[in-house]
Amino acid sequence: MHTLNETHDPKLTSWISSANGETDFPIQNLPFGIFRRAGSEESFRGGVAIGDKVVDLAAAHAAGLFEGSAAEAAAAASGSTLNDFMQMGSAAWSALRLALSRALRTEATGQMDWSPCLVDMADVEMGMPATVGDYTDFYTSIHHATNIGKLFRPDNPLLPNYKWIPIGYHGRASSVVLSGFDFHRPVGQQRPAPGEAPGFGPSKRMDYEMELGVFVGPGNALGDAISIEDAEKHIFGLCILNDWSARDLQAWEYQPLGPFLGKNFATSISPWIVTMEALAPFRAAFTRDADEPQTLPYLTSEANSAQGALEMKLEVLLETSAMREAGTAPERLSLGDYKHAYWTMAQMVTHHTVNGCNLRAGDLFGTGTLSGPEAGMEGALIEITKSGKEPVILANGETRTFLEDGDVLIMRAWCEGPGAVRIGLGECRGQVLPAKG
DSSP states (O other): OOOOOGGGOTTOOBSSGGGGSSOSOOTTTOOEEEEEETTSOOOOEEEEEETTEEEEHHHHHHTTOOOHHHHHHHHHHTSSSSHHHHHHOHHHHHHHHHHHHHHHBTTOSOHHHHGGGEEEGGGEEEEOSSOOOOEEEEOOOHHHHHHHHHHHOTTOOSOTTTTTSOOEEEOOGGGEEETTOOEEOOEEEEOOOTTSOOEEEEOSOEEOOEEEEEEEOSOOOTTOOOOTTTGGGGEEEEEEEEOOEEHHHHHHHOTTTOOSTTTTTOEEEOSOBEETTTTGGGEEOOOOOTTSOOOOGGGOOHHHHHHOEEOOEEEEEEEOHHHHHHTOOOEEEEEEEGGGOSSOHHHHHHHHHTTOOOOOTTOEEEOOOOOOSSTTOOSSHHHHTTTTTSOEEOTTSOEESSBOTTOEEEEEEEEEETTEEEEEEEEEEEEEEOOOO
């Protein structure tokens, strides 16, 4: 677990004035991403967000603005993906983040040297932050699992293994896309009526899933497990993740081997990765009620119990075609909090590798849909509408049971709390286009 240090000081301000007001990216955040100037033929390269600016790490490194281990880290983070930087581990990540924090503070000298390395965020296009070699989606929200289970098994919503192991499945890495990617409604087979052949055509039950994406840092050798004590050393940071879901395709195909075409057509992520170090002020205790099954020893540690949870707000908004035409703002569908997850990030890493499975830098985990214990905290439409039985009535009179063509789904996430500056993950958005053909 990361401890608090000078980079978390809530009194810190930046000579970049936009970092000192309402922003997801104050100087206490400093998330990493890949960018280039929009409309240019420049190479994609590493950058750091602060206020409404992007620090061009390649330019800063070329200008000799880093020293020692921070310079080595900046060189690795200057490439077209962050994989090499992720592989370096937490000491390198912290060294670069500290050097940036000190250079960008209000009282820092050398502002004239750094100014040429800043690019307006409005003028950049973002690239995939890492080459995602493998993608695993988990099922860590007991409230989501219970809500979904009640739709199909009202008397016994949770399967027997849920409270004992972090459930997950192997997803499709090739269709992980960046926020802003608009995809066509998927087509496939749908559940038939009893005694009939299945139907085929565009999905009629398009849904989203509000998740967080967990990027892996240093990997492990095939055959070597990662202990719960060491698990967070292998986590680089978090982004927002939307696991788009075609519920009718999923319902017909998922038994006996799990999700397939209902999930693999698109998974959207936000472009900036917020490091685990930046999130340190918002960690919280992870506990199980006494009447709940207690985790097996390989999934338990003092650090995980003391700080394994994370308090992070999770917001989902919908913008329909009619809203865009009328110029009205998107409407909130839910507001949840990651602290309600039943399994921690460390437990996901440890369980994933306990059988010797090897992880690699840039691998991506999805937390699974993150829902809370109260109405208004649901992370998917299938929960909000009770599988389409109770439509959402929007302020403009429109209704939704599932997503329609032209709908834009927007997800946002942020941390806030006493004695800390609010930091955000930016946003993740995507539009459902009509099916092809």
